[in-house]
Amino acid sequence: MRRWFVLGALLVVVLLVLAPFVLIVLNAVKTPQEYATAGPLAVPHHLSFQGIADFWQRVSFGQKLANSALISGCVAVLGVAFSLFNAYALGIGRVRGRNWFLGAFLLANLVPQEALIYPLYYIAKQLDLYDSRLAVIIIFTAIQSAFGTFLLAGVLAEFPPELLDAAAIDGAGRLRTLIRVVAPVSRPTLGVLFTFFFVWTWNELFIPLIFLISNDNQTVPVALGVLQGERMMDATATSASALLGIAPAVLFFLVFQRTLTRGVTAGAIK
Amino acid sequence: MMNRKGYWPFLVPGLALVSLVVAVPLLMTIGTSFTEWSGVGSPRWTGLANYDRLVHDENFWKSFSNIVLMIVAMAVVPTLLGLFLAAVLFDYVAPRLGNRTARALRSGLYLPQVLPLAVTGIVWGWILHPSYGALNTILDKIGLGGLARNWLGDDRYALYTVMAVMLWVQIGYPIVMFMAGLQRVDPELYEAASLDGAGWWQRFTRIAVHQIRPEIAVVLITTTIAALKVFAQIFVLTRGGPGNATLVPSYFAYQNYFERANVGYASAMSTVLTVLIVALTYVFIRVQPR
Numbered sequence: 001m002r003r004w005f006v007l008g009a010l011l012v013v014v015l016l017v018l019a020p021f022v023l024i025v026l027n028a029v030k031t032p033q034e035y036a037t038a039g040p041l042a043v044p045h046h047l048s049f050q051g052i053a054d055f056w057q058r059v060s061f062g063q064k065l066a067n068s069a070l071i072s073g074c075v076a077v078l079g080v081a082f083s084l085f086n087a088y089a090l091g092i093g094r095v096r097g098r099n100w101f102l103g104a105f106l107l108a109n110l111v112p113q114e115a116l117i118y119p120l121y122y123i124a125k126q127l128d129l130y131d132s133r134l135a136v137i138i139i140f141t142a143i144q145s146a147f148g149t150f151l152l153a154g155v156l157a158e159f160p161p162e163l164l165d166a167a168a169i170d171g172a173g174r175l176r177t178l179i180r181v182v183a184p185v186s187r188p189t190l191g192v193l194f195t196f197f198f199v200w201t202w203n204e205l206f207i208p209l210i211f212l213i214s215n216d217n218q219t220v221p222v223a224l225g226v227l228q229g230e231r232m233m234d235a236t237a238t239s240a241s242a243l244l245g246i247a248p249a250v251l252f253f254l255v256f257q258r259t260l261t262r263g264v265t266a267g268a269i270k
Numbered sequence: 271m272m273n274r275k276g277y278w279p280f281l282v283p284g285l286a287l288v289s290l291v292v293a294v295p296l297l298m299t300i301g302t303s304f305t306e307w308s309g310v311g312s313p314r315w316t317g318l319a320n321y322d323r324l325v326h327d328e329n330f331w332k333s334f335s336n337i338v339l340m341i342v343a344m345a346v347v348p349t350l351l352g353l354f355l356a357a358v359l360f361d362y363v364a365p366r367l368g369n370r371t372a373r374a375l376r377s378g379l380y381l382p383q384v385l386p387l388a389v390t391g392i393v394w395g396w397i398l399h400p401s402y403g404a405l406n407t408i409l410d411k412i413g414l415g416g417l418a419r420n421w422l423g424d425d426r427y428a429l430y431t432v433m434a435v436m437l438w439v440q441i442g443y444p445i446v447m448f449m450a451g452l453q454r455v456d457p458e459l460y461e462a463a464s465l466d467g468a469g470w471w472q473r474f475t476r477i478a479v480h481q482i483r484p485e486i487a488v489v490l491i492t493t494t495i496a497a498l499k500v501f502a503q504i505f506v507l508t509r510g511g512p513g514n515a516t517l518v519p520s521y522f523a524y525q526n527y528f529e530r531a532n533v534g535y536a537s538a539m540s541t542v543l544t545v546l547i548v549a550l551t552y553v554f555i556r557v558q559p560r
Binding site: 003006007010013014017018020021023024027039040041082083085086088089090092093094095101104105106107108110111112113114115116117118119120122123138139141142143145146149173174178199202203205206209210220221222224225234235238239241242245246249250252253257 | 276277278280281283284285287288290291292293294295296298299302309355358359362363366367375377378379381382384385386387388389391392393394395396397399402403404407408411438441442495498499501502505506519520523524527528533536537539540541543544547548551
């Protein structure tokens with residue numbers, strides 16, 4: 001008896017959490033006429049992809065996806081590379097003053113973006129980098145690698161010294177040891193970092209919103225966020241746009257699910 | 271004895287990058303906070319005038335009282351509810367209905383976490399829209415039209431509505447963290463407690479919660495910082511309005527930087543927020559159980 005009660009209550013919570021997703025899917029494939037007559041809960045009589053196609057056209061969604069993929073991909077690769085280099089020096093090399101550097105990277109990770117935005121905006125304008133995807137890539141590479149360094153330095157501090165000694169005996173230099181020994185052995189952690197950096201950068205709004213003003217440079221969240229501000233869309237167009245925003249995120253979730261749930265807990269184990 | 275020479279060059283590029291993108295701009299913002307500047311021309315030194323103006327600005331205090339409620343909605347309630355749901359999934363669902371069911375339910379609860387916050391705003395902005403939104407339409411259909419409200423546009427409800435959306439966004443994160451933590455708890459502790467006649471609730475509060483204290487600390491600090499920094503949902507859902515009902519520090523700074531060209535004033539606001547976050551993190555790290 002009590003078992004079913006607990007389970008029922010849990011199921012209600014899960015359904016409540018998932019309800020918005022169901023509503024979006026139901027109404028994204030509905031015609032505005034059917035929405036007006038049958039309402040948001042009705043299952044559409046026949047599928048209409050008109051709303052999705054219209055929205056895709058209107059914001060040139062393909063271009064936005066390409067921009068988001070380019071920016072997030074570059075940040076993920078560069079962010080992992082910078083994190084690995086930094087963490088190699090701090091975690092394995094234990095360079096002098098490493099605790100101070102680790103503190104500085106942690107601090108860099110804590111600073112709210114609005115405390116950086118105006119100088120970055122000003123500097124980018126001076127360097128003619130304003131409204132460029134490159135500027136956003138550079139900024140997020142720095143921000144993400146600050147976190148990555150902090151996490152990875154802790155992991156590399158436990159790196160088996162025998163492997164390093166073996167590499168040294170084989171005459172491998174620092175760089176060779178990093179590429180041939182440390183990086184391959186740490187691949188699971190690097191994979192988690194890559195996934196995090198990609199998804200986090202994909203989801204960012206504040207800095208891209210300010211830096212990417214021309215249509216051709218905007219990312220998916222910026223395009224959706226700006227459009228929402230205009231408040232000129234009907235219910236089915238809004239759900240179509242939401243579905244297009246949700247789809248890549250859910251796709252990453254399914255692809256990276258194992259890495260993500262492993263990674264979400266990575267910070268806690270230390 | 272390992273040779274520690276030759277590692278320095280690996281730190282140089284990363285350090286240079288973080289200095290350029292974080293350290294230098296942060297120092298510039300702190301410097302600008304003591305000036306009056308519109309973004310063009312040269313800043314005029316005004317000492318502490320911006321800070322004096324802040325403490326007398328009703329919007330400043332409003333944005334901070336709102337952020338306290340955001341911490342409740344994004345850190346405190348998700349942690350408490352997450353503890354309970356994680357325990358139910360771990361102790362109740364997994365042993366009786368199998369790990370697969372527990373994992374599937376966990377994934378469902380985690381799903382809102384993977385959405386871009388801007389998309390979350392669009393989804394809820396539509397559901398809560400007063401005229402064509404799904405919630406009011408549904409309430410109408412089932413004969414509860416009297417409960418329909420202008421959820422985001424009425425300053426009596428806007429903040430609570432935003433808080434509810436934040437809870438929806440956050441709940442998956444503590445559940446995943448706590449379920450991972452519960453796996454570390456030694457089953458023998460549970461058995462011993464059961465032999466002593468402890469019920470489920472006692473085992474939960476006396477053993478489980480105690481054992482996963484590190485996870486609880488991590489969740490509390492990361493979600494509190496996220497609440498202090500919250501921007502995207504506010505930008506997409508309410509733009510701080512109606513009036514200043516849902517104003518938060520980051521949006522307040524954004525308005526002053528880019529809409530009102532009060533760069534010095536916005537810098538002072540950002541500096542206050544930075545100091546607050548760093549101080550809070552320091553305190554958390556100090557009191558965190560080892």
